[in-house]
Amino acid sequence: MKIAVDAMGGDYAPDEIVKGVELARDAYPDLEFLLYGQADKVQPLLQDTTRITLKPAEEVIAMGDEPVRAVRRKKHSSIVLAATAVKEGEADAFFSAGNTGAVLTAGLLIVGRIKGIDRPGLTTTLPVLRKPDQSSFVMLDVGANADTKPFNVVQYAIMGQYYAQSVMHVAHPRIGLLNNGTEADKGDKAHRAIHDTLAGMDDIHFVGNVESRELLNGAADVVVTDGFTGNATLKAIEGTALSMLKLIKGEIMSGGLGGKLGASMLRPVFHRVRDAMDYSQYGGAVLLGLKAPVVKTHGSTKAETVKNTMGQIHELLATDSSRQMINYFTDHAEQMAALKETLK
Known part of the structure; x- marks a missing residue:
């Protein structure tokens, strides 16, 4: 199971994000991590690259950036590239402690909604x-x-x-x-x-x-x-x-x-x-209702919380929760359409 990580998002990024990823790597032997960030800042922080792959991302979406505009314009940012990795099947889930609006926008526009939601x-x-x-x-x-x-x-x-x-x-x-x-x-x-x-x-x-x-x-x-x-x-x-x-x-x-x-x-x-x-x-x-898990932590997140969140994502992937929801809304499409009409 692979998790695409925005290494540049958060008040203590990339230091605490990298530390947390390494803690999670040691705790969950079946997880791999794709770490998206500026190579010159992230590479020196990595103590052990076992099951961690650094993916260069030249741009960073800052906390103060307008979310939709930033996602559309900063195509080479860590948030956009991590979300794209999920869309293209290179990763199974997306994690960030960065700009909340940008993470939600990337989840909606790039990862995509489950049909029927x-x-x-x-x-x-x-x-x-x-x-x-x-x-x-x-x-x-x-x-x-x-x-x-x-x-x-x-x-x-x-x-x-x-x-x-x-x-x-x-x-x-x-x-x-x-x-x-x-x-x-x-x-x-x-x-x-x-x-x-x-x-x-x-x-x-x-x-x-x-x-x-x-x-x-x-x-x-x-x-x-x-x-x-x-x-x-x-x-x-x-x-x-x-x-x-x-x-x-x-x-x-x-x-x-x-x-x-x-x-x-x-x-x-x-x-x-x-x-x-x-x-x-x-x-x-967790932004529920997307085709794959998209998880956002607080901007002040430190290593231990990053590790805990990776455990949370591990459970989502191990139980295939997204697939279960996809199946439910596919099987109940007519019922959902009727409810939507009733609740107008």
């Missing part, structure tokens, strides 16, 4: 706190589409189910719809239509509406929503976690010697809390 959804894995039988859940869309139709959210539920089965190994994932209440008649007209459609589908395990305050309590294995709401919810969770940790630290530092002594005794507890909220341990965000 209107809009791919960006998927992330988040932690579940203090629930012994569930450590995480999946949420999508978290930002690929600001404008989403009810039909798109229904398709997210199907795609999320396959992802949870493949990567999280949940046999019958519970699907929930993010809403402003748990009752079936909650939400606007669009949410009520989505709820009723999902409730009538026999091939998913729909558990109804889920409130945002219950997300980290494990209300569902897969939570679906529109891209605008999903992105806002994700950032609210991130911001709350960071603010709480800063608040606790500030109170400790202002609490005098007694507070600091108490904090030193509780340091292992604080570390466990921090680790529990660190969703980068689960890998990156």
